[in-house]
Amino acid sequence: MAPIISVRDVHRSYGRGPNRFEALKGVSFDVAEGESVAIVGKSGSGKSTLMHVLALLDAPTTGTVELEGVDTGTLRGARLNRTRNATFGFVFQQFFLTASSSVLENVVLPMTIAGVPRGERRRRGLAALEQLELADKAGSKAKDLSGGQKQRAVIARALVNDPRIIFADEPTGNLDSATGAVVEDILFSLNREHGITLIVVTHDDDLAARCDRRIVIRDGRIVDPEGEVAA
Amino acid sequence: MTTVDLLRSAVANTFRSKTRTVLTILAIFVGAFTLTLTSGLGTGINDYIDDTVSAVGSSDTMTVTTASDDAQGFGSADPGPAEYDPDTVAAGGFGAPGATVVALTPDDVTTLEGIDGVLAVQPTESIETDYVEGASGTKYVVSAGALVPGQHLTLTAGDQPADDGTELQVVIPTSYVEPLGFRDDAAAVGQSVTLAVTDATRTQHTVTATVVGVAEESIASPTGASVTPGTALATALFDAQNVGVPADQVDRYAQATVRFAADATDEQVTALKDRLTAAGYTGTTVADQLGTFTTVIDGIVLVLNAFAIIALLAASFGIVNTLLMSVQERTREIGLMKAMGMGSGRVFALFSLEAAFIGFLGSAIGAGVAMVAGSVVSSALAGSLLSNLPGLTLIAFDPVSIALIVVVVMVIAFVAGTLPAARAARADPVESLRYE
Numbered sequence: 001m002a003p004i005i006s007v008r009d010v011h012r013s014y015g016r017g018p019n020r021f022e023a024l025k026g027v028s029f030d031v032a033e034g035e036s037v038a039i040v041g042k043s044g045s046g047k048s049t050l051m052h053v054l055a056l057l058d059a060p061t062t063g064t065v066e067l068e069g070v071d072t073g074t075l076r077g078a079r080l081n082r083t084r085n086a087t088f089g090f091v092f093q094q095f096f097l098t099a100s101s102s103v104l105e106n107v108v109l110p111m112t113i114a115g116v117p118r119g120e121r122r123r124r125g126l127a128a129l130e131q132l133e134l135a136d137k138a139g140s141k142a143k144d145l146s147g148g149q150k151q152r153a154v155i156a157r158a159l160v161n162d163p164r165i166i167f168a169d170e171p172t173g174n175l176d177s178a179t180g181a182v183v184e185d186i187l188f189s190l191n192r193e194h195g196i197t198l199i200v201v202t203h204d205d206d207l208a209a210r211c212d213r214r215i216v217i218r219d220g221r222i223v224d225p226e227g228e229v230a231a
Numbered sequence: 232m233t234t235v236d237l238l239r240s241a242v243a244n245t246f247r248s249k250t251r252t253v254l255t256i257l258a259i260f261v262g263a264f265t266l267t268l269t270s271g272l273g274t275g276i277n278d279y280i281d282d283t284v285s286a287v288g289s290s291d292t293m294t295v296t297t298a299s300d301d302a303q304g305f306g307s308a309d310p311g312p313a314e315y316d317p318d319t320v321a322a323g324g325f326g327a328p329g330a331t332v333v334a335l336t337p338d339d340v341t342t343l344e345g346i347d348g349v350l351a352v353q354p355t356e357s358i359e360t361d362y363v364e365g366a367s368g369t370k371y372v373v374s375a376g377a378l379v380p381g382q383h384l385t386l387t388a389g390d391q392p393a394d395d396g397t398e399l400q401v402v403i404p405t406s407y408v409e410p411l412g413f414r415d416d417a418a419a420v421g422q423s424v425t426l427a428v429t430d431a432t433r434t435q436h437t438v439t440a441t442v443v444g445v446a447e448e449s450i451a452s453p454t455g456a457s458v459t460p461g462t463a464l465a466t467a468l469f470d471a472q473n474v475g476v477p478a479d480q481v482d483r484y485a486q487a488t489v490r491f492a493a494d495a496t497d498e499q500v501t502a503l504k505d506r507l508t509a510a511g512y513t514g515t516t517v518a519d520q521l522g523t524f525t526t527v528i529d530g531i532v533l534v535l536n537a538f539a540i541i542a543l544l545a546a547s548f549g550i551v552n553t554l555l556m557s558v559q560e561r562t563r564e565i566g567l568m569k570a571m572g573m574g575s576g577r578v579f580a581l582f583s584l585e586a587a588f589i590g591f592l593g594s595a596i597g598a599g600v601a602m603v604a605g606s607v608v609s610s611a612l613a614g615s616l617l618s619n620l621p622g623l624t625l626i627a628f629d630p631v632s633i634a635l636i637v638v639v640v641m642v643i644a645f646v647a648g649t650l651p652a653a654r655a656a657r658a659d660p661v662e663s664l665r666y667e
Binding site: 052055057058077078081082083084085086090092094096098100101109110112113114115118 | 232233236240243247563564566567568570571572573574577660661664
């Protein structure tokens with residue numbers, strides 16, 4: 001299968017002179033469409049930087065990231081924003097829900113940004129909430145949800161725009177193990193049933209083990225490029 | 232994000248932190264309220280002056296005096312005593328009390344008639360009345376004013392005094408109606424009053440005239456609180472007053488009224504004034520005289536507006552502060568929106584619109600409350616303190632200037648919002664999402 005993401009010799013450094021800090025020191029790998037990949041590493045290993053580079057939130061200092069064969073270094077401004085909006089969904093550990101807005105408003109945010117008409121936003125937003133069994137909470141304020149409900153709302157927001165890739169940064173980090181397991185199930189079923197590529201950043205070995213492949217980062221380098229194949 | 236969604240989000244975000252927003256709106260409210268009231272004050276007073284000038288109906292006349300070295304009008308600061316000139320007479324009209332001018336003679340009148348652009352010349356016969364007496368039998372001090380053809384009084388009852396005919400007609404001011412013994416304004420019309428003048432030999436003459444009208448008093452009324460005789464009565468009083476005056480001294484006038492074409496442009500009026508100056512006379516239109524009032528009022532309003540603008544500037548720092556805190560609080564949200572593909576321009580627009588909306592709320596509420604308060608104050612004053620100036624709406628509102636105030640405040644708010652908005656737009660999504 002053709003790689004959806006192709007990373008070639010990516011370096012990312014911050015600062016200059018004696019304060020120069022190299023977060024990524026030459027990383028290369030491919031992610032196939034429909035694959036689930038875990039990026040694993042200790043904090044400070046560079047795994048978050050790698051996710052930001054993959055999600056086009058950050059640009060590599062040197063090296064290239066190709067998205068569906070397109071060198072993302074050539075994307076600028078509005079085109080870059082559109083690509084990010086249409087291709088990616090984000091699930092963050094800290095949810096990043098707007099507390100005072102309704103769950104539905106939070107979920108349809110990517111479509112609001114894309115300029116999708118109001119009626120369609122509502123229809124698709126409710127469908128996404130239905131899929132995550134949160135339809136009855138559509139009108140509630142985001143702050144009134146439990147942790148698990150919040151993370152499900154975040155997943156609904158991540159998939160509402162029919163993304164090709166979902167980035168999940170410690171998706172279960174703030175949840176108890178039972179709720180975390182439910183959220184994991186949802187993510188993997190999306191991956192299996194809808195063919196959405198899943199890239200999970202985590203230091204949770206159990207979660208990493210459920211992925212098709214794991215990429216282990218240590219000190220800005222991939223240490224075990226083949227990873228382990230999930231059981 | 233579509234523009235409608237941007238607007239909707241900006242409005243919704245405004246109310247997210249209610250206390251802070253309300254306080255900022257209050258600060259703007261104070262500025263907008265003051266600005267609306269002061270501009271309303273300017274509008275009200277200037278409208279009144281404009282109305283009065285047009286009521287006088289003298290846009291085609293000017294008062295002509297012999298040019299003199301004496302400074303005319305208010306605040307004349309003479310460096311020393313003026314030299315005596317046997318040809319001076321006390322000036323009537325708008326001169327300061329005691330001001331004198333060199334009298335006009337029949338020769339001057341002929342000269343004036345010959346000046347290009349002058350249609351008619353009417354010398355002002357100054358009449359020094361002693362008293363007026365009505366049905367009550369009490370004598371009241373009064374002065375007599377004179378109308379120039381084309382001028383008319385604002386009447387509460389009756390008619391204008393006739394320009395021709397032999398009937399002795401007079402218009403009395405409304406404040407004299409009751410003291411003179413008449414029931415009300417309408418009842419006074421048709422009644423007789425007696426006017427007295429003293430001649431050069433200190434002999435008092437009385438003339439009885441019929442009241443044909445009752446006039447309203449206003450600051451710019453042609454005659455003020457004085458009786459206005461018709462032409463026949465004026466001549467009778469003038470003749471009585473000049474008994475015993477040497478024949479060659481009778482025709483001395485403090486001033487004359489010159490009529491020019493009603494459709495003359497400002498340039499033509501100025502040219503006429505220049506020709507009068509060249510001939511040795513000074514011409515002043517009513518608009519010139521009132522122009523001083525208008526300038527003073529505009530000056531006062533300007534100073535008051537300056538205070539209001541200072542209040543608004545202080546309020547705009549409030550907006551900067553409110554939005555900076557808002558940007559700080561919503562760092563993650565901004566980061567998330569940028570991560571989801573929201574452009575920097577849209578983020579900037581979102582916060583700028585929020586600032587403009589706060590400005591709109593403050594100014595709309597401020598202007599609205601100011602209009603209500605102004606109307607109440609102005610109608611309360613019109614019935615009490617300012618009842619001597621009928622027709623004056625102290626605080627009047629002009630929709631254009633209200634709209635202008637709201638727009639100006641919104642622009643100030645928008646400008647204040649650009650600093651926080653630029654900070655939000657510059658935010659790096661990665662940094663913002665890491666922010667704890």
